[in-house]
Amino acid sequence: MKYLTFNNGVKTPIFGFGTYRIQPRITEGAVVEALKAGYRLIDTAQAYSNEAEVGNAINKSGIKREDIFLTTKAQTSGYRETKNGIDESLIHAQQDYFDLMIIHWPMSDSLGTYQALEEAYQAGKLRSIGLSNFNHDQVNEIMNNFDTKPVVDQIETSVFKQQKKMHKYLIENNIVHTRGAS
Numbered sequence: 001m002k003y004l005t006f007n008n009g010v011k012t013p014i015f016g017f018g019t020y021r022i023q024p025r026i027t028e029g030a031v032v033e034a035l036k037a038g039y040r041l042i043d044t045a046q047a048y049s050n051e052a053e054v055g056n057a058i059n060k061s062g063i064k065r066e067d068i069f070l071t072t073k074a075q076t077s078g079y080r081e082t083k084n085g086i087d088e089s090l091i092h093a094q095q096d097y098f099d100l101m102i103i104h105w106p107m108s109d110s111l112g113t114y115q116a117l118e119e120a121y122q123a124g125k126l127r128s129i130g131l132s133n134f135n136h137d138q139v140n141e142i143m144n145n146f147d148t149k150p151v152v153d154q155i156e157t158s159v160f161k162q163q164k165k166m167h168k169y170l171i172e173n174n175i176v177h178t179r180g181a182s
Contacts, residue, residue: 001040006151007174010099010128012069016041024050031057035068045073045104046089055093071100073132074117077107082116086125100128102154106138111145118148130154130176136169143173154178 003011017034019027019042027050031042035057044054051072058068072093076085086101101120103113117129130152131139143149153170157163157179170177 001038004176006128006176007149008128008151010151012099012128013039013041015039016043016069016071018043019048019050019054020045022048022050024053027053028057028060032061035061035063040067041069041071043071044093046075046085047073047104051089051092052094055095059094065095069099070095071102072098073102073104074113075104076116077113078109079112079116082113083119086116086120090125097124098126100130100151101126102130102132102152103134105133106135110134110138110142114142114146118146121148128152136166139169139173139175149173150175152176152178 002014004014005011017031017039019031022030031054034042042054042058044051058065058070072089074082074085076082101117103110103117107113117126120126121129128151129148130150131142132154134153139150139153153175155163155166155177163177167177
């Protein structure tokens with residue numbers, strides 16, 4: 001397994017298993033099989049409604065928690081809603097921490113949302129925090145208002161949508177460009 005190191009020193013596997021569009025009733029089995037196959041990065045989100053099933057699979061896997069990199073995404077807007085959402089996600093997933101939590105989309109109050117993530121990061125509930133689908137100006141706004149730099153920006157990237165300008169900008173700012181789908 002190959003790893004990369006985020007700007008905060010946390011290492012992540014470069015390949016992961018995503019649970020987008022996997023129905024909750026089959027998520028646990030799918031994640032168990034992914035872990036058996038050697039995947040160590042598992043990606044879920046509040047909006048996928050399968051954090052509990054992902055957590056069940058991790059807890060039943062027999063693999064040490066610190067050997068699994070668990071990512072989720074906040075689908076909330078604003079400080080209080082996000083602060084509560086982080087705790088709810090941890091409860092659903094039956095975990096003490098997430099390795100990475102990302103703001104799923106720019107929201108009406110992305111600054112309040114990021115503030116809640118930063119506080120959870122400082123409290124040890126999140127090992128890393130990042131963004132998804134944020135453009136250059138939105139990333140700049142986050143960086144100009146917080147001490148904790150995002151470690152990733154997960155943006156739609158494909159052969160047809162290569163994101164060359166955004167990729168260059170992220171590299172210049174030591175933020176990992178991860179591929180996301182629309």
